[in-house]
């Protein structure tokens with residue numbers, strides 16, 4: 211009897227088994243680096259962070275639609291149980307999902323910056339070089355040098371320092387040769403940028419007060435439109451490229467599209483996003499949920515995006531204070547990154563000061579450096595805030611974010 215049915219069973223069974231195999235492969239591939247951790251959160255796809263804070267946040271695992279609520283908590287499919295069908299993963303979305311992207315290696319990204327700096331107009335360094343290379347430097351030449359530095363947003367204090375040092379070296383050492391002039395200028399610019407600052411990102415998991423392993427938590431803050439969401443997306447790619455597992459927290463609940471934007475960034479590299487299903491939800495609650503989810507899923511890093519806020523709006527700055535306080539109930543903040551738009555110049559300095567006071571900024575991300583020949587803001591903002599520039603945005607491409615490298619930066623300014 212069964213023998214009679216065998217050819218029919220094989221005819222139906224083999225294609226089904228093949229499709230199941232393809233789908234499983236796709237699911238595993240789409241989790242990718244860090245995705246294994248996402249999988250650890252909850253096989254139902256709802257994540258483990260629900261039920262805290264807002265009670266409405268969802269963990270969006272890349273590429274899978276969230277499943278309907280399961281009040282009885284009985285939805286974990288028994289894949290090992292022959293009587294229980296596997297979850298319906300064979301929908302077109304899953305099969306048609308694009309493969310995960312592989313982020314570009316981080317090393318070598320500065321080469322692209324140099325090309326962009328060269329294209330974005332005459333870099334600061336080459337303008338300084340052209341003055342310093344003149345035969346006999348007059349007072350007018352020194353004034354021109356000073357003005358060039360001020361116009362490039364270096365700031366009054368650092369400008370005075372470098373002009374004084376250059377004057378001394380030109381006079382005492384008789385620096386004349388073009389190669390000599392270039393070497394001296396390079397050295398002095400490097401001193402201003404300060405290569406001794408620790409620019410490493412604190413992204414190693416830590417330990418909470420009760421001894422539990424907790425992810426590194428990176429909070430990203432800044433005024434509107436500086437590139438926060440983009441930076442979080444790019445940074446997730448950097449971390450994935452380094453083999454770290456990541457969860458994103460969409461605590462920008464103000465701009466309707468921000469959570470979608472963040473989720474898209476994450477899904478491209480297999481990183482899940484914790485978000486609220488309600489516009490205007492309490493951002494502190496979403497941030498808390500993201501950190502709790504990351505902690506329960508034992509990921510390495512939780513990146514929390516926040517809404518753009520003006521530094522002179524007391525209510526919004528209070529909200530930021532609340533976000534930081536609420537997060538630290540779950541895990542200590544490893545980094546608070548202030549995202550500044552390099553093209554906004556001196557205005558960025560005022561922002562930096564206020565954010566530094568409210569949120570305890572530990573590092574600066576200078577975005578849109580590709581759009582300006584004024585590199586001086588790097589020096590000014592470090593002086594103003596006493597914290598280093600740690601990352602720079604070099605363009606709108608997904609891998610246009612690089613760890614700040616003082617030497618490569620100065621060489622870029624000099625058009626080297």
Ligand SMILES: Nc1nc2c(ncn2[C@@H]2O[C@H](COP(=O)(O)OP(=O)(O)OP(=O)(O)O)[C@@H](O)[C@H]2O)c(=O)[nH]1
Nearest residue numbers: 434435436437438439440518577578603604605606
């Ligand atoms: N050229 C260039 N553009 C960038 C860079 N970083 C971000 N952008 C662009 O800046 C614009 C704003 O970026 P978002 O990430 O949406 O800014 P945001 O700070 O999250 O915005 P709000 O949430 O409204 O405060 C986008 O068009 C980005 O592509 C960069 O390094 N270079």
